[in-house]
Amino acid sequence: xxxxxxxxxxxxxxxxxxxxxxxxxxxxxxxxxxxxxxxxxxxxxxxxxxxxxxxxxxxxxxxxxxxxxxxxxxxxxxxxxxxxxxxxxxxxxxxxxxxxxxxxxxxxxxxxxxxxxxxxxxxxxxxxxxxxxxxxxxxxxxxxxxxxxxxxxxxxxxxxxxxxxxxxxxxxxxxxxxxxxxxxxxxxxxxxxxxxxxxxxxxxxxxxxxxxxxxxxxxxxx
Amino acid sequence: xxxxxxxxxxxxxxxxxxxxxxxxxxxxxxxxxxxxxxxxxxxxxxxxxxxxxxxxxxxxxxxxxxxxxxxxxxxxxxxxxxxxxxxxxxxxxxxxxxxxxxxxxxxxxxxxxxxxxxxxxxxxxxxxxxxxxxxxxxxxxxxxxxxxxxxxxxxxxxxxxxxxxxxxxxxxxxxxxxxxxxxxxxxxxxxxxxxxxxxxxxxxxxxxxxxxxxxxxxxxxxxxxxxxxxxxxxxxxxxxxxxxxxxxxxxxxx
Amino acid sequence: xxxxxxxxxxxxxxxxxxxxxxxxxxxxxxxxxxxxxxxxxxxxxxxxxxxxxxxxxxxxxxxxxxxxxxxxxxxxxxxxxxxxxxxxxxxxxxxxxxxxxxxxxxxxxxxxxxxxxxxxxxxxxxxxxxxxxxxxxxxxxxxxxxxxxxxxxxxxxxxxxxxxxxxxxxxxxxxxxxxxxxxxxxxxxxxxxxxxxxxxxxxx
Numbered sequence: 001x002x003x004x005x006x007x008x009x010x011x012x013x014x015x016x017x018x019x020x021x022x023x024x025x026x027x028x029x030x031x032x033x034x035x036x037x038x039x040x041x042x043x044x045x046x047x048x049x050x051x052x053x054x055x056x057x058x059x060x061x062x063x064x065x066x067x068x069x070x071x072x073x074x075x076x077x078x079x080x081x082x083x084x085x086x087x088x089x090x091x092x093x094x095x096x097x098x099x100x101x102x103x104x105x106x107x108x109x110x111x112x113x114x115x116x117x118x119x120x121x122x123x124x125x126x127x128x129x130x131x132x133x134x135x136x137x138x139x140x141x142x143x144x145x146x147x148x149x150x151x152x153x154x155x156x157x158x159x160x161x162x163x164x165x166x167x168x169x170x171x172x173x174x175x176x177x178x179x180x181x182x183x184x185x186x187x188x189x190x191x192x193x194x195x196x197x198x199x200x201x202x203x204x205x206x207x208x209x210x211x212x213x214x215x216x217x218x219x220x221x222x
Numbered sequence: 223x224x225x226x227x228x229x230x231x232x233x234x235x236x237x238x239x240x241x242x243x244x245x246x247x248x249x250x251x252x253x254x255x256x257x258x259x260x261x262x263x264x265x266x267x268x269x270x271x272x273x274x275x276x277x278x279x280x281x282x283x284x285x286x287x288x289x290x291x292x293x294x295x296x297x298x299x300x301x302x303x304x305x306x307x308x309x310x311x312x313x314x315x316x317x318x319x320x321x322x323x324x325x326x327x328x329x330x331x332x333x334x335x336x337x338x339x340x341x342x343x344x345x346x347x348x349x350x351x352x353x354x355x356x357x358x359x360x361x362x363x364x365x366x367x368x369x370x371x372x373x374x375x376x377x378x379x380x381x382x383x384x385x386x387x388x389x390x391x392x393x394x395x396x397x398x399x400x401x402x403x404x405x406x407x408x409x410x411x412x413x414x415x416x417x418x419x420x421x422x423x424x425x426x427x428x429x430x431x432x433x434x435x436x437x438x439x440x441x442x443x444x445x446x447x448x449x450x451x452x453x454x455x456x457x458x459x460x461x462x463x464x465x466x467x468x469x470x471x472x473x474x475x476x
Numbered sequence: 477x478x479x480x481x482x483x484x485x486x487x488x489x490x491x492x493x494x495x496x497x498x499x500x501x502x503x504x505x506x507x508x509x510x511x512x513x514x515x516x517x518x519x520x521x522x523x524x525x526x527x528x529x530x531x532x533x534x535x536x537x538x539x540x541x542x543x544x545x546x547x548x549x550x551x552x553x554x555x556x557x558x559x560x561x562x563x564x565x566x567x568x569x570x571x572x573x574x575x576x577x578x579x580x581x582x583x584x585x586x587x588x589x590x591x592x593x594x595x596x597x598x599x600x601x602x603x604x605x606x607x608x609x610x611x612x613x614x615x616x617x618x619x620x621x622x623x624x625x626x627x628x629x630x631x632x633x634x635x636x637x638x639x640x641x642x643x644x645x646x647x648x649x650x651x652x653x654x655x656x657x658x659x660x661x662x663x664x665x666x667x668x669x670x671x672x673x674x675x676x677x678x679x680x
Contacts (some may be wrong), residue, residue, distance in 0.1 A: 079558025088550035
C-alpha cells in the first residue's frame with residue numbers, strides 16, 4: 001500500500017524538480033498578492049495586523065488554485081493517467097500519492113514563506129508561529145479537496161475557472177479555521193481550538209477526498 | 223419481484239413522461255390555491271409585529287424559499303446517490319431539472335433576506351450565519367450548474383454532477399458549522415424569530431406559503447424533466463411518437 | 477483465458493455494437509478490425525475495465541473482471557496510442573518509473589537492455605523532450621521487451637514505425653504468444669505474426 005504511494009510521490013516530485021518554474025511562479029503569486037494589500041488599504045500597523053490572517057489565507061487559497069488544474073491534466077494528456085488507473089492498486093491510493101506530492105510542492109513552500117510575509121504585516125512572533133502552523137496544517141486539506149475538483153473538471157473547456165467555482169466554496173471551512181487561529185492568537189484568545197479543528201478537517205479530507213477524486217477520474221476516463 | 227418490475231417501469235422515461243404531463247396541472251392549481259391562501263393569511267390576517275412593523279411580512283416569502291433551497295439540494299443529493307448506485311437514467315434528469323429551481327430559491331432567499339435586512343438592521347447585507355450559509359449554498363448550486371453545462375456527454379455530466387452533489391452534501395454541515403463558529407466569534411448579528419412569540423395566523427401563513435413553494439417546485443421540476451427527457455431520448459420510438467403527436471395536434475389547431 | 481459475452485456499447489446516442497462475444501485462449505491473438513468509429517477503442521477500454529459495458533460481461537480466467545479489479549490489472553499490460561512517457565524524464569527513468577507504478581520488478585540492467593533493443597542505446601540519459609516522435613514511440617515500446625504479464629492490450633502499436641521496427645515488434649508479439657501469452661490489438665496495417673493463432677474480429 002505504501003509502496004505505490006511512495007512510487008507516485010517519488011515520480012511527481014522528480015517531475016516537479018525538472019520544472020521548478022511552476023513552483024516558483026505560484027510562490028511569487030502568493031508573495032505579490034499579499035504584498036499588494038498594504039498598498040491598497042494603507043500602511044497603518046493596527047489595520048494590517050487585523051487584516052493579516054485573512055489576507056494571507058485567501059492568498060494561500062488562490063495560490064493553491066493556480067497549480068490545481070495541472071494536477072491530473074498533464075498525466076491525462078500524455079496517457080500516463082490511464083497507466084496509473086491500470087496499476088494493480090486501488091486508484092484512491094494513487095491519488096493519495098499525487099495529493100501528498102502536490103502539497104509538498106505547493107502547500108509546504110507557502111507555509112515556509114508565510115512568516116516572512118507576516119512580518120510585513122507587523123505580526124508578533126507568537127502569531128507568526130501560529131500562522132505557519134495553520135498553513136502547514138490546513139494546506140493538505142486544500143490539496144485534497146482541490147483534487148476532487150481537478151478530477152471533475154479534467155479535460156473540460158475553461159477547466160481552470162470552473163475548478164475555482166467548484167472548489168473555492170468547499171475551501172471555506174479551512175479558511176475560517178485557518179485564519180481564525182491566527183486571529184484568535186492576535187487578539188489573545190489562543191488558537192488551539194481552531195488548530196485542532198483544522199487538523200480534524202485535514203485528516204478527514206485526506207481520508208475522504210482521494211477516493212472521491214478516484215471516482216471522478218474513473219468517470220472522466222470512461 | 224412484481225414490485226421491482228413496477229418501480230423500473232415507473233422510472234423509465236416512456237412511462238414517466240405522460241404521467242408527469244398529467245400531474246403538472248394539479249400541482250399548478252395547488253400552488254395557486256396555497257399561494258393565494260398563504261398571501262391572504264400573511265398579508266392581511268396576520269397581526270402587525272409590534273417590534274418589526276409591517277416589514278416583517280417578507281418572511282412569508284423568505285422563510286419558505288430558504289427551506290426549499292435547502293430541501294431541493296437534499297433531494298438532488300438523494301437522486302445523485304440513486305443514480306451512482308443503480309445507474310438509472312431518470313436520476314440524472316431529475317437532478318438536472320431540480321437544480322435551476324434550487325438556485326432560484328437560494329437567490330430568492332438572499333434577495334428577500336436583503337429586503338428584510340434593510341428595515342431590520344439598517345443594511346442590505348449583514349454577515350449573519352444563516353445568510354452566509356445561504357450564499358454558499360447558492361455558490362454550490364452555481365458550481366453544479368456550471369459543471370454539468372461544461373460537459374457535453376450527458377452520461378459523464380450526470381455522473382460528475384452526482385459526485386459533486388454528494389461531496390457538497392457531505393460538506394454542507396461542515397460549512398454551516400464553521401460559518402456559525404466564525405459568526406459567534408466575530409459577534410455578528412443574528413436573526414431570531416423564535417424569540418418573538420409567533421401568532422397562530424403567522425404560522426398558518428408560513429405553512430401555506432411553504433406548501434405553495436413545494437407545489438410550484440414540483441410542477442416546474444416535472445415540466446423541466448419532461449423537456450430534458452424528450453431532448454435526450456429524441457431517437458427512441460416513444461419520443462418520436464410523442465413529438466409526431468404534438469406536431470399533428472399543432473397542425474390541426476392552426 | 478479471456479472471454480467476452482454479449483457486450484453492448486453505447487457512446488453518446490449511438491449504439492456502436494451489441495451482442496458481441498469472443499473467447500481467447502492462451503497463445504492466441506485477437507485482431508480487432510473495423511472502420512474508424514466502429515468502436516474498436518471503446519472495446520479495448522472495456523477490456524481494460526475502464527469503460528463499463530452497457531450490457532454483458534468480460535471474464536478473465538473464468539471470473540468477471542469487475543470483481544477481480546486489481547488482480548486482473550496485475551495480469552494486464554496496456555499500450556495506448558498515447559506514449560504515456562514523461563517529457564521531462566529520460567528514457568531510462570521513464571521505464572523504471574512505469575515499472576514501479578505497475579508494481580513490476582525491473583532491474584536497471586534489464587531496462588538498459590530493453591532500450592538497446594529498441595535502438596535507443598546512448599540516449600538513455602537524454603530527457604525525452606529532446607527525442608523525435610519515432611524515438612518517443614520506441615521508449616513506449618521498450619516497456620514490452622521485458623513484459624511478462626499474460627495479457628497484452630495494444631492500441632495501434634504499429635503506427636509511426638518504420639518497416640524494420642514493424643518486423644521487430646511483430647517478433648516481440650510472437651514471442652509473447654509463444655510463451656503462452658494472450659494479446660488483443662487493433663491495427664490498420666497488414667502485419668504477419670509468425671506464432672500463435674490469430675483470430676479476427678470485425679466491428680461495424
